[in-house]
Amino acid sequence: MGKTFAEKALARAAGLSEVSPGEIVDAYPDLYMSHMASWRCIRTMEKLGTDKLYDVDRIAMVMDHISPAQTAKTADDQRMCREFAQKKGIKKFYDVNAGIAHIVLSEAGHIRPGMVIIGTDSHTTIYGSLGALGTGVGFSELTAAWATGKLWMKVPLSVKVVIEGPLARGVSSKDVMLKLIGDLTADGATYCSVEFHGSYTEGLSISDRMTLCNLAMELGAKNGFVRPDEVTRSYLTGRGVKPGDYSEIHPDADAAYAKTVTIDGRRLTPQIACPHAVDNVKPIEQVAGTKVNQVFIGSCANAKWEDLVEAAAILKGHKIASGVRLLVSPASKEIVERTVRDGTYSIFLEAGALITNPGCSACAGDGGVMADGEVTLSTANRNFQGRMGSYQAEIYLGSPAVAAATAIRGVITDPREFMERK
Amino acid sequence: MTEKIGGKLIKFGDNVNTDVIIPGRYLVSIDPQELAKHAFEPLGPEVQKRLWVSQVVVGGKNFGCGSAREQAASCLIGAGIKAVLAKSFSRVFFRNCINTGLPAVECPEAAEVAADGGEIRIDLAQGRVDVQGKKFSFASYPESLKQILDAGGLIPYLAKYVLPQQEASKR
Ligand code: SF4
Numbered sequence: 063m064g065k066t067f068a069e070k071a072l073a074r075a076a077g078l079s080e081v082s083p084g085e086i087v088d089a090y091p092d093l094y095m096s097h098m099a100s101w102r103c104i105r106t107m108e109k110l111g112t113d114k115l116y117d118v119d120r121i122a123m124v125m126d127h128i129s130p131a132q133t134a135k136t137a138d139d140q141r142m143c144r145e146f147a148q149k150k151g152i153k154k155f156y157d158v159n160a161g162i163a164h165i166v167l168s169e170a171g172h173i174r175p176g177m178v179i180i181g182t183d184s185h186t187t188i189y190g191s192l193g194a195l196g197t198g199v200g201f202s203e204l205t206a207a208w209a210t211g212k213l214w215m216k217v218p219l220s221v222k223v224v225i226e227g228p229l230a231r232g233v234s235s236k237d238v239m240l241k242l243i244g245d246l247t248a249d250g251a252t253y254c255s256v257e258f259h260g261s262y263t264e265g266l267s268i269s270d271r272m273t274l275c276n277l278a279m280e281l282g283a284k285n286g287f288v289r290p291d292e293v294t295r296s297y298l299t300g301r302g303v304k305p306g307d308y309s310e311i312h313p314d315a316d317a318a319y320a321k322t323v324t325i326d327g328r329r330l331t332p333q334i335a336c337p338h339a340v341d342n343v344k345p346i347e348q349v350a351g352t353k354v355n356q357v358f359i360g361s362c363a364n365a366k367w368e369d370l371v372e373a374a375a376i377l378k379g380h381k382i383a384s385g386v387r388l389l390v391s392p393a394s395k396e397i398v399e400r401t402v403r404d405g406t407y408s409i410f411l412e413a414g415a416l417i418t419n420p421g422c423s424a425c426a427g428d429g430g431v432m433a434d435g436e437v438t439l440s441t442a443n444r445n446f447q448g449r450m451g452s453y454q455a456e457i458y459l460g461s462p463a464v465a466a467a468t469a470i471r472g473v474i475t476d477p478r479e480f481m482e483r484k
Numbered sequence: 485m486t487e488k489i490g491g492k493l494i495k496f497g498d499n500v501n502t503d504v505i506i507p508g509r510y511l512v513s514i515d516p517q518e519l520a521k522h523a524f525e526p527l528g529p530e531v532q533k534r535l536w537v538s539q540v541v542v543g544g545k546n547f548g549c550g551s552a553r554e555q556a557a558s559c560l561i562g563a564g565i566k567a568v569l570a571k572s573f574s575r576v577f578f579r580n581c582i583n584t585g586l587p588a589v590e591c592p593e594a595a596e597v598a599a600d601g602g603e604i605r606i607d608l609a610q611g612r613v614d615v616q617g618k619k620f621s622f623a624s625y626p627e628s629l630k631q632i633l634d635a636g637g638l639i640p641y642l643a644k645y646v647l648p649q650q651e652a653s654k655r
Contacts, residue, residue: 086626102514102554110643135512184552184576200554200580201514202638210646214628248499249546253575282549284575339499427508446503446550453526 064314066220067287068255071195071311075178081217083320089215093120093172094207095181097163098127101139103182104146106205115150116211122154122172123147124163128428129421131158161394161420164188164276164362168268169396171301174308175290180207185362185443187256187279191271192298193290193310195255198279218284219320220255220313227262229327232478234372235270236364236441236461238262239277240333242325244343252282254320257313262327263288268297269368276363277443280340289313332476335459338447346464346476354437357382357469358450359462360391360418361425361442367397367406369441369462374401374409376466376480381414383472388415389430391423413469424450439468489566489587490605491539493615494531495598498544502556502577505548511555516562523559535563540606542598543570548577557584567606569613571595582629585637589613591622608633 065073065080073080076087096103100123107113115121123143131137140158147155160166164185167173175193179186182204189196199213207213225238243250256278263271266288275286290310298308332346359365359373370392382388390410392398398420401407410417424430425442431451432438438450438457445457460468463477470480503526510522524531535541541560547570548556557580560568568581571592581588587608594613598604605614611624625633635641 086628099511105514106639110639110647112647133512139512182552184550186552198552198576200552200557200576200583202554202583203579206638206642210642210650214632248549249572249574252546252572282546282574339501341499444503444550446501448507448526449503 064316066317067313068218068220071178072217083217083219085217086214088212090212091180092177093179094204095122096204097124099182099201100143102201103205115208118150121152122167124156124166125158126162127422127426129158162362165393171303175310184279185276187286188272188276190275190286195285197285218253218255221251222319222322223258224260224324225262225327226260227327232481233330234461235273237333238327240335240343243280243341248341249282253284255285256283257287269366332464335445337456349474350476352474354439356387356438357465358389358424358438358440359465360423363443364441364462365393367400370401370406373462373466374406377413378409380470382469386472388469390415391418392420394420441465488607493540493542493604494534494538495542495600499546500543501550502553505556506559516558519555519559520562523563539566540604541565541568542595545571547573549574552576554580557581557586561586583638589622591620594620
């Protein structure tokens with residue numbers, strides 16, 4: 063019997079010849095990512111009574127989630143991280159100007175095929191977009207890896223998701239994932255490794271692969287995965303990572319999957335996740351016309367350069383509806399630079415958007431919060447009650463194209479209406 | 485893990501997420517007692533009051549889904565919760581429970597019959613639950629997780645067993 067991606071990746075990280083689902087192994091992750099929460103790890107190290115780090119080069123710290131600091135307490139926490147990084151010689155330290163950890167570390171060439179990566183953030187699953195096994199952990203676990211280099215991990219069952227493409231017009235990777243989450247529900251793949259296969263994934267952009275693997279978390283997945291190919295290799299080469307610097311892991315053709323799910327992207331329509339659950343998904347026809355107060359284009363799911371360009375293509379030449387706020391938070395500093403250079407930035411400004419610094423922004427409730435009774439259409443990956451301000455506010459999730467169309471009309475709008483007119 | 489845990493239970497439905505258990509705005513703290521004041525705040529003060537007088541949290545399917553925040557487990561410890569029992573758990577929440585020393589028990593049948601405000605007894609060593617006059621069993625933990633729970637969580641476990649070994653092997 064062949065092996066799945068996760069079985070092979072965890073066997074490698076645990077130094078075993080092979081492992082099977084259900085087995086608990088001591089894995090040695092290749093990279094430990096911690097965001098703003100790094101200060102909790104530093105405090106936990108103190109509690110552990112040690113200051114020896116297993117391998118300082120496997121530590122990556124990015125000051126996202128709250129950036130820049132809003133209170134003296136946060137400023138102090140961030141200073142603690144900065145000083146710790148300096149004292150310990152942590153080279154992969156990115157400060158409040160960098161952006162969202164997941165995107166920043168990918169752009170910097172730190173994420174490579176075959177790696178096992180843990181992060182103090184549930185959407186660490188996103189690293190599957192570059193052929194790595196990324197999974198979220200708590201801060202105590204991350205600290206354990208800092209100190210000992212290893213962590214207990216259960217070998218997951220794997221789920222194969224076959225996506226057939228090309229996608230219909232006006233439909234994106236976000237719609238594919240919302241449809242999948244709606245169909246399988248929020249625990250449809252709990253503890254499983256979700257592998258994306260099918261014609262849609264072949265030659266797919268890294269940006270779209272990130273959206274797939276990021277949202278795999280909302281199925282309860284341990285990790286997501288898209289097979290590395292030429293697109294992956296050329297992305298990495300562009301980031302100074304040569305094929306000799308990593309070894310790809312591919313699932314065997316006869317690997318065993320707990321289930322296989324097929325989704326036909328050619329027939330899909332734009333999808334919306336309604337309050338307050340990501341699996342409360344409806345086709346856009348059923349919610350079109352819902353009034354919004356705010357539109358948020360941001361997060362590690364959908365604020366990459368490609369997402370911003372997709373939204374700008376619809377916004378171009380339009381103004382946002384009066385009384386509506388359009389908040390745009392690019393995922394990284396590099397993306398800001400790129401949108402400034404290619405004119406995307408100006409399209410947002412001219413349409414009436416408020417563009418923030420790169421980072422998690424409103425996705426983490428860091429600015430852009432709502433008052434009682436308000437509604438936001440967001441491109442992020444979660445719509446839980448109270449995540450953006452008032453517990454009495456509502457969040458709808460959709461693609462960047464839906465967000466742009468909705469900002470223009472002030473009500474949830476099918477982006478195809480704008481595409482047809484052009 | 486010889487002790488039997490039990491007391492009054494508070495029951496929740498399916499897919500209770502971590503933003504509801506402990507809203508992101510309070511993550512600036514890692515003190516369980518401080519966090520406990522805000523546990524389940526989005527559900528209102530009535531629910532919070534009932535949490536504070538309960539010893540066991542009972543959830544439905546996919547309890548603790550959402551973010552990787554460890555405080556979703558530690559805030560319950562701060563509120564005096566001794567165990568969480570659910571039909572199923574989200575992956576990271578389950579890990580966070582074990583690693584903070586909070587027993588998390590998956591037992592769909594017991595979670596189904598448990599009545600809000602009722603009594604529940606959990607015997608971790610035997611893998612048994614007593615609730616509503618009925619008995620149920622659940623799969624006991626693998627040895628490695630038992631040791632972590634026994635030590636009171638991952639950090640005390642490391643301090644007690646793993647780090648001294650590392651030191652010894654270096655000598
Ligand atoms: S953008 Fe949102 S989902 Fe992504 S890491 Fe930040 S807070 Fe988490």
